[in-house]
Each structure stands twice: as C-alpha cells, then as structure tokens.
Amino acid sequence: MSVSVQREDFDPGAELAALTAGRSDVGGVCLFVGLVRDSASDADVTAMTLEHYPGMTERMLEKIEAEACRRWPLQGCRIVHRYGRLEAGERIVLVATASPHRAAAFESSRFLIDWLKTRAPFWKVEHGRDGEDRWVEAKAEDDAVAAQWER
C-alpha cells in the first residue's frame, strides 16, 4: 500500500513486479495507466503541465487508497501520479490493485482512478499547437462516475 507523487516517469512493469514480489497468494493484479492524449480538448495538444497541492495531494491519495482497502480484500495497492510538464504520449498516472480474485482487482482499480480524478488536487493546463495555454475544466461525467462509488 503506497502512493507516490513525482515528476519523473515510472515503470509499469516494475510496479507490477513489486506488487506481487515474494508472494504466491495473489490471484490477479489490475493495473491502469493514464496517458497524455494529443487532442484532449478542441485544439491539438502538444503537452500539458500538471500542477498539484503538495501535502494535500499525498494526503488525499492515501485516503483514497485506504478507502479501497476498506471496501475490497486487497493484497496490494499502488498509486503513482506525476506532475510537471508532460508531452503527448507520456504516462501521467498509474493505479494498481492485487487481490485473490479478479472482480475485486477490477472494481477497486476503477474506484481508485474514478475517485482520484475528482478528489486529488491536481490541475492540468494544456499547451496547444496554436501556442495557447488552456486550463482543463472538470467534467460533469467524471463527477457522475465518481458519485456511483458513494455510499
């Protein structure tokens, strides 16, 4: 169970290996990686910069992870989120969960990314091909998806 907030890239393979290292009771790992898309909004996007709230970010990610562990029988849980300038195609975020059964791994990893998108204090500014910077606006559909996990 751990979270990392970092500027540098991460290695999904190494993260996967770390989740299951030294144990043979894991039934499955579900690992999601989010990337920078080159057409995130109307104009073509060449890169984006992620700003965050140091301190609160780590705190919120730890809370989200703890909530996942409370809801599902997880053997491992990992969140890595990058900040700073990221070019189109680069990795932004990784969430991964390990569980004896696939349903818990699938559901909990989806929960992590859905809640993270609406609760972790990150903000994206897109750098367009036209030279303009645009702050990304929160999407109502992300709120709706996250709300499905409320209980």
Next chain:
Amino acid sequence: MKLLYFAWLKTQIGKSEEVVQPPASVATVADLLDWLPQQGPAYKVIAERRATIRVAINQDFARPDQAVAPGDEVALFPPVTGG
C-alpha cells in the same frame, strides 16, 4: 491565516500564496469568499467564479459553512482535473 491559490486562481490573482488577517466577522469559508473580493481588483475573480471555486482548510476539502481560524491554511482552487 495563510491562503494558497492554484491553477487559474493563481494566475488571475497573480500569486500562489499570501498571509491575510481578515476581521473577526470572517468566521466561515463563505465569509472569506465574500471578504476577499473587497481586497482589490485582482480578487474580483473570486466573486465572478464563486460557484466554481473549491476550498480546502488545512489540506481537507471544506464546505461553505465550515469555520476558518487565524492559524489555518486555506486553499482556493478550481475543481480538480488530475488522473
């Protein structure tokens, strides 16, 4: 009270943090959001985009009716867009 601004609030207000001393009548998050726009033209954005602004007190999300105290770290920001 320490204030932090993020994303377009930071660019519009022109700073990322500052220390303010609101009067004792500023008791809640809503009071603070009423008081700040009176502190100069740079803060007008807070009144203009009031419904969009989210607030955290001491690094936890806060509701409009939640109390603010002199020693608090209060952050103002737009809805988050990570992930």
